[in-house]
Amino acid sequence: MTEEKQLVKDILEGNREAYRVFIHRYNRLVNHVVFKMVFNEADREDISQEVFVKAYRNLPTFKFESKISTWLARIAYNTCLNHLEKKQIPLYQDVVAEQASIDENPGFEVQPDQFTVDRNMAVRLCQEIDELPVNYGLILSLYHLQEMTYKEISDILSMPEGTVKSYLYRARKLLKDRLVKNFCLEDLCL
């Protein structure tokens, strides 16, 4: 039995501490989805909590037809979608951002002195990704940080693999162009 299956079995047998392990194992994944889709700090915590409670409630119905990470990310994605719908926040505000040229949409300006003082480029990268359309940022995170395949991402977002691939390509191009314009790319990798 794989480690993943054993963990689920322990949880289903009523071992609550096993669920703590589950949370620690998958909290980065859930946060990647939630942070990419929801921008309000307070809402993010509530949604992360809701995702893990939903996952716990639905764990007995999990059939291991997909990876737990894919299943959990889909729960997180749908929970975020529901939240956005409830708050009437359009998911596809991204279309505007996508169509706007880089010059019209410069992101935040970096002053030279500020650039040397603030070395936390990872945060800056996050901010640049947050400027991208919601689905673009999410796909970038799932592909590059969670190392998911096109198929897994397409299962989570319920969209064809071709669309995922095309979004990923456009997201990287858009992000690269923005970063080249605003930063020295080498510094981002420090």
Add this chain to the structure above:
Amino acid sequence: MSLSRISDEEIQEFLDGNLGSREVADFRGRLDNCEKSQEKLREYIYLYKALKCEETHSLSPALVEAIMDNLPSLEEPKKRLNLSFVFAGVVGLITLVGLLHYFIDLTPFVERLAAFPIFHPEFNWEIFNPLLKLFQKLNAEYYLFGFSALVLMLIKVVDFMLLDPEYRKVSH
């Protein structure tokens, strides 16, 4: 070999490892001859590295505790009667009986069955009288009870034979 400038898409395909060996050779050949493409590739390499070190967020210990405190009790998955399974089960049973009847001479079996006292025309049904009286006393439609019990038993049998194993494997 095409000497045109390498597109963003081709560079991403290369870095994702989606190109075949021949395409990689072609890619490298074109790269050697185009400084702009080399510059673009360098930019993408930095981007890929940067994406690997994107800041990640973890749940605070307090939030983990809040989740643990709010966990509901685990319930068994609700078993839903899948009508297509029931239909397949009934059709299967009818087919089985039909095939048995066609290929096997069931006469001895039927004769033995007929020999059971309950199927005998002179079976003394009065032994059930106390039970019937009890139902009458309750002012109940006993045949409705009997029919319901039979249906429930049938559903249980179908549920166990066709559905239960599938649900069992869900959690294990």
